[in-house]
Amino acid sequence: MQVAVPADAEVFDCRQAFGETLVELARRDDRIVAVCNDSVSSSNLTGFAKEFPDRLINVGIAEQDMVGVGAGLAGSGLIPFVCGAAPFLTARALEQIKADVAYSDVPVILCGMSPGLAYGELGPTHHSIEDLAWLRAIANLTLVVPADPAQTREAVRWAAYAKRPVFLRIGRFKVPAVSRGTPAFRPGRADVLADGDDVTLVATGTLVSRALWAADVLRTQGISARVVNVSTISPLDTATILAAAAETGRIVTAEEATVPGGLGSAIAELVVEHRPVPMRLLGIRGAFAPTGSTEFLLEHFGLTADGIVRAARELVCAEARTSRP
Amino acid sequence: MTVVLKPDTAQIARWRDLRKRINDADPRDAAGLLRAEANLARVTVLHTIAHAGLGHVGGDLSVLDILTCLYAAVLRIDPERPDWPDRDRLILSKGHCSAALYTTLARTGFFSTEALAEFMGPLSPLNGHPDRTKVPGVETNTGPLGHGLPVAVGAAIAARLQRSRRRVFVVLGDGELQEGSNWEAIMAAGHRSLGNLVAVVDRNRLQQGARTEETNRLEPLADRWTAFGWRTITVDGHDHAALLQAFAPSDPDRPTCVIAETIKGKGVSFMADRVEWHHKVPTPEQVDAAVKELSGDEHRSVELGAYACK
Numbered sequence: 001m002q003v004a005v006p007a008d009a010e011v012f013d014c015r016q017a018f019g020e021t022l023v024e025l026a027r028r029d030d031r032i033v034a035v036c037n038d039s040v041s042s043s044n045l046t047g048f049a050k051e052f053p054d055r056l057i058n059v060g061i062a063e064q065d066m067v068g069v070g071a072g073l074a075g076s077g078l079i080p081f082v083c084g085a086a087p088f089l090t091a092r093a094l095e096q097i098k099a100d101v102a103y104s105d106v107p108v109i110l111c112g113m114s115p116g117l118a119y120g121e122l123g124p125t126h127h128s129i130e131d132l133a134w135l136r137a138i139a140n141l142t143l144v145v146p147a148d149p150a151q152t153r154e155a156v157r158w159a160a161y162a163k164r165p166v167f168l169r170i171g172r173f174k175v176p177a178v179s180r181g182t183p184a185f186r187p188g189r190a191d192v193l194a195d196g197d198d199v200t201l202v203a204t205g206t207l208v209s210r211a212l213w214a215a216d217v218l219r220t221q222g223i224s225a226r227v228v229n230v231s232t233i234s235p236l237d238t239a240t241i242l243a244a245a246a247e248t249g250r251i252v253t254a255e256e257a258t259v260p261g262g263l264g265s266a267i268a269e270l271v272v273e274h275r276p277v278p279m280r281l282l283g284i285r286g287a288f289a290p291t292g293s294t295e296f297l298l299e300h301f302g303l304t305a306d307g308i309v310r311a312a313r314e315l316v317c318a319e320a321r322t323s324r325p
Numbered sequence: 326m327t328v329v330l331k332p333d334t335a336q337i338a339r340w341r342d343l344r345k346r347i348n349d350a351d352p353r354d355a356a357g358l359l360r361a362e363a364n365l366a367r368v369t370v371l372h373t374i375a376h377a378g379l380g381h382v383g384g385d386l387s388v389l390d391i392l393t394c395l396y397a398a399v400l401r402i403d404p405e406r407p408d409w410p411d412r413d414r415l416i417l418s419k420g421h422c423s424a425a426l427y428t429t430l431a432r433t434g435f436f437s438t439e440a441l442a443e444f445m446g447p448l449s450p451l452n453g454h455p456d457r458t459k460v461p462g463v464e465t466n467t468g469p470l471g472h473g474l475p476v477a478v479g480a481a482i483a484a485r486l487q488r489s490r491r492r493v494f495v496v497l498g499d500g501e502l503q504e505g506s507n508w509e510a511i512m513a514a515g516h517r518s519l520g521n522l523v524a525v526v527d528r529n530r531l532q533q534g535a536r537t538e539e540t541n542r543l544e545p546l547a548d549r550w551t552a553f554g555w556r557t558i559t560v561d562g563h564d565h566a567a568l569l570q571a572f573a574p575s576d577p578d579r580p581t582c583v584i585a586e587t588i589k590g591k592g593v594s595f596m597a598d599r600v601e602w603h604h605k606v607p608t609p610e611q612v613d614a615a616v617k618e619l620s621g622d623e624h625r626s627v628e629l630g631a632y633a634c635k
Contacts, residue, residue: 060516064506069478075483100466
């Protein structure tokens with residue numbers, strides 16, 4: 001089965017929900033400011049810039065300065081959303097994120113725009129697949145990956161008043177709505193989007209919709225898959241994950257990021273210590289992406305519903321074979 | 326050993342009295358009071374480092390006249406209310422000189438000078454590099470170089486947005502100006518005409534391993550800051566009257582850079598301008614000898630002109 005977004009499903013760029021929500025917040029609270037690195041348009045700050053020109057601090061192409069400035073603003077009682085393309089915000093300013101924001105414990109909201117393979121053909125310099133690994137290693141930094149516009153809106157509203165260092169990974173690659181119920185986003189909580197007993201598909205961001213499609217396919221094959229959306233990667237919702245391990249006995253993780261250090265690693269670290277079960281970790285390992293669109297690259301790395309189905313079947317069928325007399 | 330640092334009332338009273346005497350004195354007497362205060366701080370730093378067996382004594386001694394002038398005469402602060410929103414901000418970008426900062430904060434009354442005995446001890450709040458979550462008076466956690474100035478630029482932008490008259494001071498080592506992040510911030514501050522921002526460069530001309538000019542040349546340093554849109558003043562960084570004059574508010578539309586020509590190891594003849602004293606720890610005998618010098622002729626030191634690179 002070739003998986004693509006079905007033609008009739010509406011898909012959304014989460015940056016738009018981000019930009020609109022930030023303007024809403026800024027209208028009600030003049031402590032809200034935005035900081036960016038010449039990325040007004042790509043960070044979806046055009047509306048903010050128009051309405052609040054004095055509260056948009058564009059430091060130019062200078063990410064280290066951008067994050068330091070954010071820390072200085074936060075230390076002065078303002079609520080800065082520091083926005084830049086995820087690869088440059090995280091890699092270029094990693095030490096500022098660690099020392100000025102997380103270790104200094106100031107309420108800066110770091111907004112990594114267009115993460116993962118979003119910049120497709122622009123190549124590995126512009127891909128941000130290592131960010132989850134880098135940021136997950138930093139203490140005192142809440143790491144949030146909204147999976148759709150509803151989660152994005154609620155995560156932005158929460159982060160503004162969380163009074164702590166937060167990183168929001170805001171997707172550019174268009175995704176369908178996947179979150180259910182209200183609230184769509186609960187900080188620190190993973191959401192079970194589909195119930196199942198044979199295997200759990202744990203996904204984040206772009207891969208959540210693909211995990212849901214995979215569960216549909218698996219159901220037609222007689223395999224009951226639970227789907228968990230992990231929108232807060234750090235700190236992890238340990239109860240939901242360990243319950244899934246205990247109740248389904250198998251876990252597949254899927255993310256638009258490196259397997260080393262990413263969501264899969266986080267789940268594996270937890271599970272191996274407390275409830276070891278067979279796992280398959282889907283993501284990118286030991287490779288810089290070849291040239292191609294985001295959709296092409298997701299397929300290239302097996303980050304599709306198909307890829308998730310294959311991994312889940314491997315787990316279920318391998319166990320069926322070994323347990324047969 | 327996990328002490329919580331809290332305001333020291335007696336020390337605050339002493340600091341308030343000193344501040345009043347400095348403000349009331351004529352410039353020459355004010356400078357004399359500051360010189361005496363700075364040398365007392367030097368003695369405290371030497372004891373603190375010798376006790377801990379760790380520290381960066383050379384840079385501590387070079388920056389102490391700058392810090393003493395700021396805390397005893399310039400900064401609008403209240404050690405009883407370290408979180409007072411409208412306080413002036415002081416960021417020590419050269420975070421390795423934490424012993425000088427902690428000593429100054431303690432002498433200002435943010436916490437007791439007795440706590441300095443725990444400098445770099447197990448579980449002590451007084452880490453080798455300052456931690457704002459544990460030490461009252463510290464604004465941001467520094468240590469990696471090239472971090473203080475961007476944070477100071479953010480604090481200065483915030484003061485302007487909040488229509489506050491508070492000022493932001495950042496004290497930098499000269500060697501750390503080799504970090505590119507500083508120049509991003511210097512450019513941004515000049516572009517934004519941040520008249521409420523003062524950067525002080527502790528220009529002692531030595532970095533950890535060698536002279537700055539032999540390692541990666543900084544000169545013409547004043548011209549470089551000026552070219553980025555800053556009002557630049559070069560002063561003798563051990564001349565308290567000159568420092569006070571340099572720190573006075575003047576140009577509301579330009580950030581100020583004070584290049585303070587200093588001597589690493591200032592005040593102790595055998596440490597002065599010697600690269601090995603970057604982080605060497607003095608023996609008890611050396612501390613005694615140093616304290617004797619600091620208690621006597623306060624001005625005995627290497628002449629600035631002997632090594633100044635023009």
